[in-house]
Amino acid sequence: MNQKEPEKPWNGPRLYVAVGAVALGVLIYLIGLPGSVSLFGTPLADLTVPIALFVGTAGVAITASTAKAGRWRVVDIVVASVLGVAGGLIFAAWNVASTPLREAMVPPVSALVVGVWLFPAVLGALVVRRPGAAVYTELVAASLSALVGNEWGFSTVWYGIVEGMGAEVVFALLLYRSYGLVTSLLAGAGAGVAVGLLDTVIYYPELAAGTKLVYVVVAMASGVVIAGLGSWLLTQALARTGALAPLASGRTAERV
Numbered sequence: 538m539n540q541k542e543p544e545k546p547w548n549g550p551r552l553y554v555a556v557g558a559v560a561l562g563v564l565i566y567l568i569g570l571p572g573s574v575s576l577f578g579t580p581l582a583d584l585t586v587p588i589a590l591f592v593g594t595a596g597v598a599i600t601a602s603t604a605k606a607g608r609w610r611v612v613d614i615v616v617a618s619v620l621g622v623a624g625g626l627i628f629a630a631w632n633v634a635s636t637p638l639r640e641a642m643v644p645p646v647s648a649l650v651v652g653v654w655l656f657p658a659v660l661g662a663l664v665v666r667r668p669g670a671a672v673y674t675e676l677v678a679a680s681l682s683a684l685v686g687n688e689w690g691f692s693t694v695w696y697g698i699v700e701g702m703g704a705e706v707v708f709a710l711l712l713y714r715s716y717g718l719v720t721s722l723l724a725g726a727g728a729g730v731a732v733g734l735l736d737t738v739i740y741y742p743e744l745a746a747g748t749k750l751v752y753v754v755v756a757m758a759s760g761v762v763i764a765g766l767g768s769w770l771l772t773q774a775l776a777r778t779g780a781l782a783p784l785a786s787g788r789t790a791e792r793v
Contacts, residue, residue, distance in 0.1 A: 557597015565589040583738050587699040589733065594702045595672075597709040604787035609667050612783050615664045621677025624657030628682035636726035644741050648733060652756075652763025654696075654727040659768040662724060663716055664775070664786050671708060671724065675701030696735065703731025704764070709719035716786065718769050725765025 566589035572582035581588070631653045638650055661674025679697020687693060704724040711720060735757030737749040744752065772786055783789025 555597045555600045558600070559593045561596070562589045562591075562593025564638035565592060565761075584695075586734055586738065587695070587702070587731070590702045590706065591698060594706045594709055595669075597668075597706075599672050600668075609669075613665050613667050613670070616665075616781075616784065617661050617670055617674050618677055620661050620664060621657055621674045622676065622681060624660070624678030625681025625685070628654060628678055628688070629685045632682065632687045644744060645755045647746055648736070648755035649731065649759050651732050651736075652725070652759035652761075653769075655700050655704070655732065655760045656726060656768050657719055658701040658728050659724045659764045660771060662704060662708050663721055663768055663772040664784060666716055666779060666785050667706065667712070668709070670715055671705040671728075672698060672701035675704070675728075692739075696732070699731050699735050700728050703728035705758075718766075721769035721772075722761050722765040725760040725763070725768070726757045727760070728764055729753075729760025732756055 554705070566585060570581035570585045570588065572580045574581045627729075635653070636652050639647055642649070655675075657678040657740040658671040658675035664670075675697045676694070679700070682697075683691055683693040689696070693713050704727050707720065707724040707727045708715075730753055733753035736756070737744060737752055741749065741752065772781075775781050776787050779787065
């Protein structure tokens with residue numbers, strides 16, 4: 538009796554589309570975007586890196602999600618949404634609680650606090666294990682934070698997209714097959730690098746190149762420890778309680 542061969546998400550047209558999306562992202566980065574056009578008050582030229590990252594990673598995530606193994610179920614959407622809402626509430630509290638710290642710190646030390654704003658992306662991907670989960674969960678959290686109100690306004694939303702993409706690109710590069718500790722740490726690092734680069738472009742353009750580099754490294758370290766390690770430990774703890782039983786993350790304590 539012949540068994541049906543499992544669907545391979547990266548065969549044929551899907552692979553071509555994914556490669557094309559990555560190539561388009563690289564092209565956007567190399568050519569750059571016009572500075573004469575603004576998005577919510579920010580020149581597109583300043584958003585070249587996040588938009589290039591978004592195009593490349595979104596293409597890979599969307600392509601992977603069309604395969605049967607990558608398709609979202611109702612339970613995936615519900616869990617990711619719950620995690621995003623919980624993250625948004627934590628954001629709202631951290632926005633207030635971290636104010637004295639941020640006011641007392643100067644770049645690049647101030648990047649130490651960014652990891653808290655990155656953890657929904659990594660946690661969502663580890664728990665849901667579907668293409669786009671990192672971006673979706675982080676976007677829900679960022680949107681709720683913006684709706685509740687904070688000092689950054691609507692920019693919080695597209696910051697959430699960029700932060701989610703920073704984590705998502707790691708899972709995408711690993712073809713959404715690895716969800717262990719190392720992958721989680723790398724995803725936290727990716728999110729940290731993404732927000733670090735965005736901060737240096739938007740908020741700290743006057744910093745010296747060396748200081749900008751240190752800022753990105755500190756943001757990456759914060760992402761590794763808080764978002765990467767923290768999300769992995771939380772996922773393991775939730776899995777042991779049985780709360781994640783309907784999900785792959787609940788059936789496998791660690792997948793490398």
